[in-house]
Amino acid sequence: MAEMESTIEKIARNTLEIVTVEELKEVLEKENKRAYIGFEPSGRIHLGHYLQIRKMIDLQEAGFEVVVLLADLHAYLNQKGTMEEIHQLAEYNRGVFEAMGLSAKYIYGSEFQLERDYVLDVYRIALKTTLKRARRSMELIAREEENPKVAEVIYPLMQVNDIKHLEVDVAVGGMEQRKIHMLAREILPSLGWKAPVCIHNPVLTGLEGKGKMSSSKDNFIAVDDHPDTIRSKIKKAYCPIGVVEGNPVLEMAKYFLEYPLTIKRPEKFGGDIYIESYEMLERLYLEKKIHPMDLKNTVAEEIVKILEPIRERIKNR
Numbered sequence: 001m002a003e004m005e006s007t008i009e010k011i012a013r014n015t016l017e018i019v020t021v022e023e024l025k026e027v028l029e030k031e032n033k034r035a036y037i038g039f040e041p042s043g044r045i046h047l048g049h050y051l052q053i054r055k056m057i058d059l060q061e062a063g064f065e066v067v068v069l070l071a072d073l074h075a076y077l078n079q080k081g082t083m084e085e086i087h088q089l090a091e092y093n094r095g096v097f098e099a100m101g102l103s104a105k106y107i108y109g110s111e112f113q114l115e116r117d118y119v120l121d122v123y124r125i126a127l128k129t130t131l132k133r134a135r136r137s138m139e140l141i142a143r144e145e146e147n148p149k150v151a152e153v154i155y156p157l158m159q160v161n162d163i164k165h166l167e168v169d170v171a172v173g174g175m176e177q178r179k180i181h182m183l184a185r186e187i188l189p190s191l192g193w194k195a196p197v198c199i200h201n202p203v204l205t206g207l208e209g210k211g212k213m214s215s216s217k218d219n220f221i222a223v224d225d226h227p228d229t230i231r232s233k234i235k236k237a238y239c240p241i242g243v244v245e246g247n248p249v250l251e252m253a254k255y256f257l258e259y260p261l262t263i264k265r266p267e268k269f270g271g272d273i274y275i276e277s278y279e280m281l282e283r284l285y286l287e288k289k290i291h292p293m294d295l296k297n298t299v300a301e302e303i304v305k306i307l308e309p310i311r312e313r314i315k316n317r
Contacts (some may be wrong), residue, residue, distance in 0.1 A: 004028065007062050012197070014255050015055065016175055019185070019198040027169045028062065028198055035059045035170035035199075038069035038109075038162065043215030044222040045302075046099070048174075048204040051255055053100045053292055055172055055201055064103040067166055068097060073109040074158065077151035083110075096223060099313035107166070113158060118165050121191060125157045128187050137179035160184040164193040171196045174203040176212070182300035199235075202255065205248045209238025213248070221252075224314050227304040234300040239292040244282055249292075249299050254278050257302050265294045 007028060008021060018024055027033050038057055039049070060066045070090040076083055087108075094106050112118055134153035159180050163171055171181055178200055185195040203212045206219030213220045221233055240247040261279075263273040273290065275281045284290050 010057075011058055011062055013058070015050070015199055015201055017198075017200050019181070019200075023195075023197045024199075030169070031171070033064050034067060034166070034168045035064040035172060036067040036069055036163070036166050036168040039073065039093060039160065039173040040071050040075035040095050041080060041086045042075070042080060043089070044224070045093060045218070045258070046213055046215060047219035047252065048098075048220065050100060051204060052172065052222055053102050055095055055199065055281045056102055056104065057171065059099075059172070060102070060104070060197075064170065066102065067165065068102070068104045068106050068169060069109060070094065070106055071109045072084075073113050074155055077149075077226050079149075079151075096310075096314060097317055099310050099317065100223070104236055109158075109162070109181065113162075113193060118161060120156070121161050121164065122157050124191060125160055125187055128190065129183065132213040133183065134223070137183055139179075156180045156183065160187060163196050164188055164191060169194075169197060169301075170199060171203070172199045174212075175200050176203055179231055202251070204251055205246055205253070207237040207248050208234055209248060210248050221303065223307050223310050225307070225311075227308075230304050230307070231300045232295050234303070235293075237296065239296060241292050242286055242288045244286055249296055250282060250285065252293070252299050252303060253281055257299065257308055261298070261302065263290060263294050263298050265291070269274060269294075282288045 004025060008024065011020055011024070029224050033220045035056065037052055041111060056066050056068070070093065072083060072090055075086045080086060090108065097104070131153060134156050135148070137156045138152050160183055162286070163184050171184065173181065181196070182200040185198065189195055205211070207221070208219050209221070211217065221230055225233070234249060237249050239247055244250055257278070259275060259277050261275050263275060265272060269291070273284070285295060
């Protein structure tokens, strides 16, 4: 029992929700269990991706077979380029994920999403899903357009179907995936597949303090950024004194830094501050006892150290 609780605690670390914890406990009892996450092949891999990959590593260490879906057809439907361009990016993404330390089964969507049985299941799901709900499930995922394409409503139906055809017990993603995952939990039992356990991770805020961190918005820290680039980006990041909500620098401190740690600052400004936990850091920042530049300098140096081995492995590939 204690071992189970320890495993659940590790899986739940840095997540926003698990739907549901009781179902996850049942899955953990299985000898063979599979968890998946899907990524549209996109531009440079950043801290937002790394947060997701770290959760997949947690699941792997908990005994799951991990599947990473290189969602080429999804990316095509979401207007991310030609199939050739998407495949080039997918191979780059895979290399970076491996450099992050994830040894997984990597599958292209096009390997199975064009098969007869898969397509028939998409049609079955379409008959069970209203147009309004399909559109709503894509609100945080699709490119913003005045005249959305039909592809927008095909995309979530395929994502629901992926869970069945990849035969997974657990689906992982950011909170922007939640509506699609809830659709999957509702519909898949009627297609002969169990409702998946869904694990939702935070979506990191962009460095400008609004929207999500995204390679298409140039508001990110790439995992292979040069240390000086990381320092420069964090120095310019949104980080008002005493403000916690929507503060990307504090988010990095929360999700990536190890505690205890020391905030280094000159003696004339009070000297170093020993921080026991993220909660203590947030409280002191809220009370304006830590200056934004001291926070930025500390976070930047810690992120540089965390990403150093990943950069080296990417460089040596």
